[in-house]
Amino acid sequence: DTGVSQDPRHKITKRGQNVTFRCDPISEHNRLYWYRQTLGQGPEFLTYFQNEAQLEKSRLLSDRFSAERPKGSFSTLEIQRTEQGDSAMYLCASSRLPTYEQYFGPGTRLTVT
Amino acid sequence: GDSVTQMEGPVTLSEEAFLTINCTYTATGYPSLFWYVQYPGEGLQLLLKATKADDKGSNKGFEATYRKETTSFHLEKGSVQVSDSAVYFCALQHASGGSYIPTFGRGTSLIVHP
Numbered sequence: 001d002t003g004v005s006q007d008p009r010h011k012i013t014k015r016g017q018n019v020t021f022r023c024d025p026i027s028e029h030n031r032l033y034w035y036r037q038t039l040g041q042g043p044e045f046l047t048y049f050q051n052e053a054q055l056e057k058s059r060l061l062s063d064r065f066s067a068e069r070p071k072g073s074f075s076t077l078e079i080q081r082t083e084q085g086d087s088a089m090y091l092c093a094s095s096r097l098p099t100y101e102q103y104f105g106p107g108t109r110l111t112v113t
Numbered sequence: 114g115d116s117v118t119q120m121e122g123p124v125t126l127s128e129e130a131f132l133t134i135n136c137t138y139t140a141t142g143y144p145s146l147f148w149y150v151q152y153p154g155e156g157l158q159l160l161l162k163a164t165k166a167d168d169k170g171s172n173k174g175f176e177a178t179y180r181k182e183t184t185s186f187h188l189e190k191g192s193v194q195v196s197d198s199a200v201y202f203c204a205l206q207h208a209s210g211g212s213y214i215p216t217f218g219r220g221t222s223l224i225v226h227p
Binding site for chain 2: 004033040041042043044045048055056059091093098100101102103104105106107
């Protein structure tokens with residue numbers, strides 16, 4: 001059990017550029033979650049997958065945000081046309097049914113200049 | 114919708130002091146309740162959980178009891194250590210019959226001095 005990994009750990013980009021983050025969950029974990037965390041706040045839910053199905057995406061912050069989990073293993077979160085307000089920590093977590101305990105990755109810190 | 118409210122931090126204590134971090138929630142039905150801890154530079158880690166009313170979760174000397182009547186899940190520890198300095202998050206999630214979206218509180222920073 002190697003834990004949840006995220007790549008990259010840090011990303012600096014210019015406003016208007018697209019960015020993509022990757023999350024590798026714990027193997028055999030069938031649920032995968034994406035969150036945004038800003039300074040002094042708790043994780044803010046964005047979307048989640050059960051296997052390859054995206055079961056909830058209404059909380060994605062705008063249509064510039066999208067996520068995929070094509071084979072039910074790793075997942076990607078893409079932000080198009082980044083804005084300065086997108087600067088935050090993006091967290092990924094996974095869990096295995098029937099429990100709901102989540103295992104978090106270290107996060108990807110995005111800075112939009 | 115669901116919500117979680119935690120006491121404002123930072124909470125500053127001396128080593129071996131008693132710790133309480135308050136957490137109350139608003140939710141329909143009977144969600145599972147969790148405490149997560151985030152050490153500097155790391156991701157969140159599950160600290161303890163409770164899945165039904167009157168359950169007590171415990172781990173590493175921390176405890177919290179699921180109180181349905183007061184909709185609370187306060188975190189306690191009898192004697193804190195410097196190594197407990199971290200940010201603590203209270204969270205809830207429904208396991209059936211509704212939204213599975215997890216809801217987190219804002220977090221409470223704990224600083225323990227030697």
